Amino acid sequence: METFLRIVELTVPSIIVFVAVYFMVKKFFNDDYKKRFEENENLVKAFFENEEKKRAEAYKTENAKITVPLRIQAYERLVLLLERISPDSLLLRVQTPQMTAGLLHQELLITIRAEFEHNLSQQIYVSQVSWTAVKLAKDNLVRLINEEASKVAAGAPATALSEAILTTYVNQPNNPIQNALSILKKDAENFM
Numbered sequence: 300m301e302t303f304l305r306i307v308e309l310t311v312p313s314i315i316v317f318v319a320v321y322f323m324v325k326k327f328f329n330d331d332y333k334k335r336f337e338e339n340e341n342l343v344k345a346f347f348e349n350e351e352k353k354r355a356e357a358y359k360t361e362n363a364k365i366t367v368p369l370r371i372q373a374y375e376r377l378v379l380l381l382e383r384i385s386p387d388s389l390l391l392r393v394q395t396p397q398m399t400a401g402l403l404h405q406e407l408l409i410t411i412r413a414e415f416e417h418n419l420s421q422q423i424y425v426s427q428v429s430w431t432a433v434k435l436a437k438d439n440l441v442r443l444i445n446e447e448a449s450k451v452a453a454g455a456p457a458t459a460l461s462e463a464i465l466t467t468y469v470n471q472p473n474n475p476i477q478n479a480l481s482i483l484k485k486d487a488e489n490f491m
Contacts, residue, residue, distance in 0.1 A: 366424075373424035374487040377433050380418045381476050381483070384411050384440060386468045390461045400460035401453030407444050407464075411437060429486045432479035439475040443467055 382388060393406045415437050422430040447463040468474075 373421040398457035400455040403457035404448040432482040436475040436479040
């Protein structure tokens with residue numbers, strides 16, 4: 300029995316020390332493992348975030364190669380539209396020698412509408428401010444033509460309506476076509 304007690308005396312403290320060391324080592328490795336796992340997880344997250352940023356930047360670059368030329372072309376087409384519906388240019392193209400004021404009025408409105416409708420899709424590529432300026436310029440020109448046509452007899456020579464339109468257009472203090480052209484040019488500079 301004495302031997303048994305001696306064995307118990309020696310083994311119990313050893314078992315207690317072993318259990319204490321076991322739990323301490325387990326806790327240390329557990330904490331170290333968690334720390335390493337979290338570090339690796341953060342590294343993996345950072346890697347994927349970085350790769351996503353690279354892909355997004357590459358997409359933007361490739362997209363810009365396609366859309367920037369289309370946007371510049373849209374601005375060019377809208378500038379051309381405004382130049383074509385400008386009264387001085389429009390009247391030269393539409394008016395014929397034997398035309399009446401009533402016929403000229405109709406032809407001007409038809410031409411403006413056709414030119415505008417031909418360029419409707421350009422609104423996708425330009426800023427809202429630019430598109431609004433173009434629409435406003437067109438609407439103001441139509442209003443000016445209608446107002447001047449109401450002052451001239453329909454059977455009068457077309458030159459009477461032409462002169463009235465040009466006089467009013469030139470004397471406008473705030474020319475909507477020139478304003479729209481300025482806005483388009485300023486917006487287009489952002490792409491060059």
